[in-house]
Amino acid sequence: MSETKIDNRLWSAKARNLSPYVPGEQPQHENLCKLNTNENPFPPSPQVSTAVSALLASQADALRLYPAPESDDLRAALAERHNLNINQVFVGNGSDEVLALVFASFFMKERPLLAPDISYSFYPVYAQTFSVDLVQIALEDDFSIDPDAYRQPCSGIIIANPNAPTGLLLSLADISKLASEHPNAVIVIDEAYIDFANSAAVTDENGKQTAVSAISLIDEFDNLLVTQTFSKSRSLAGLRVGMAFGNASLIEALTRMKNSFNSYPLDKLAQAGATASVLDNEYFEQTCQQVIDLRESLTASLKALDYQVLPSQANFVFARPQEGNASEIANMLRAQGIIVRHFNQPRISEYLRITVGTKEQHKRLIEALEAFHKSVSSE
Structure with missing residues (x-):
């Protein structure tokens, strides 16, 4: 059967010229070992399904009536967890929607937006969608971020922390430096993976354990916005809940933009399930630690095969085979039903991003x- 040709004569110029984001594969095969999209290997808190079931059982109008437009119960739970006021918390339909609103609210200006050249590949798509001038700053040779490289006029800076796909963590001292050096720009720290950062390994200049999340800085910097998601550490990628934390003025801008686009981004089931997840802190901390432990054991196993593995603080590892034949290995694994992520782009084409699994x-x-390596060495 021949492929249908798309007639785009009715499209806007914007739609015709977009290069959409391509999400990670979600293949449906038996006996699949799926290590490509950074989903959590553990189920969500049991309290999530309990809360959703209770909502449906107790409220006859649960799905007939609109949900709370501002997700007040969820925002209140998040505010309490992070010792914030509710007006410092914003939620949306996954962190991708939250980030889209961030681009529309803060970066559609004359000055450019700065971001690392190797990072979350949705950032350039958002920039194109919202006509934002994006300037990408090259990572250092070791894939770290140098804050001094961002010393130029801008409307904002966006950095994934830990960065993706490298898994490397930027210190709070460096984030503070960015925020203080750009008081008239919005500094967005995208913390999709922050809950997997091993706080015991993060110390200050005196060797003392310090905070990991930039949420601890938002009362100090009114230009700092921190985004997070329920998709990774809370095992709720299928529920689509994301959030942002920042000064009340930044949250108000996001709310205005949301209500000019979609007043009800989170349905009642998502609000109930996400709130239950926040309240079950013991389960959350337990599963995060399990993922950290599994990451360390996976790193050790790969290093034993002479892979170069970056010191990840996320729920994935970024590893380079000794021979640098990442594409060949990814294809070999795929043939055996094991899916990992290979990025065919400059500087990282010899690496594999492997999600922490069971x-x-x-x-x-x-x-x-x-x-594979035994067969190669014997040839």
């Missing part, structure tokens, strides 16, 4: 890699 998934992955 012990069983790691065992299957490492056995496949061991067999």
